[in-house]
Amino acid sequence: MKIFDFLNKKQSKIKITVVTCYDYTSAQIVNSSSIDAILVGDSLAMVMHGNSTTLAATESLMALHTAAVAKGAPDKFIIGDLPFLSYRKDLSSNVTAAGELMRAGAHSVKLEGARGNLDLISHLVDSGIPVMGHLGLTPQSINQLGGFKVQGRTNKEQDQLFSDSLALEKAGCFSLVLECVPSKLAHKISQELKIPTIGIGAGPDTDGQVLVWQDLLGMNPKFNPKFLKKYMQGFELMQSALNSYHSEVTAGQFPTFKESYE
Ligand code: KIV
Helix, strand or coil, rough: CHHHHHHHHHHHHCCCEEEECCCHHHHHHCCCCCCCCCCCCCCHHHCCCCCCCCCCCCHHHHHHHHHHHHHHHCCCCEEEECCCCCCCCCHHHHHHHHHHHHHHHCCCCECCCCCCCHHHHHHHHHHCCEEEEECCCCCCHHHHCCCCCCCCCCHHHHHHHHHHHHHHHHCCEEEEEEEEHHHHHHHHHHHHCCCCCCEECCCCCCCCCEECCHHHHHCCCCCCCCCCCCCCCCHHHHHHHHHHHHHHHHHHCCCCHHHCCC
């Protein structure tokens, strides 16, 4: 998948699949799969580093994980997430932050929100850096939003999200993540925009979907939001493998001569 395939797929009505990924070994698995693109999301601050929000992600942390993913998935289109505040400084610092992710191996960057970002987006695009937008539940603004909850419930909020999405397209974004917004609104935005929308908790009518690696593989039995479908019970499967290993070692069944050197 290359940058123009995002538009091509939307025009051909072929859904785009994106998954987050944060490390080399997992990236090798994605690379061998049919998934279209990888997002090295700042959600790694939560699912890889145990924080309760994404605010702890830094530019150097994002670059470190992006580099590992780029080595493991050389055939996939990689989107690097610009972390909290990294793109809200002066133009030079904002460009440096985006450049760091591109140099680490990303093919594009993602940033949250429209207001205050439009000039930067145009500048990055003109500088050779494709930009993915992100509207709806924007976790970097969690302290403004008052929690991880569905956005765009009122008419006023819906109008704002609609006009923000048009503004992001106009500024040059090649695609737009819509997170936790009502399906009807996501449908309307997806119909109106020429660029593809990538939904998470945004219903079936976006042009593609993105899920977090740990969520889609069922790695956290306590995380069960309505929008999530778990394609594997990863927690239970891994727990069971670990318990089998423990039992066999303690019972003297592993290693055997088969797993030993003469
Ligand atoms: O960081 C992330 O994983 C994201 C997705 C949820 C879209 O931004």
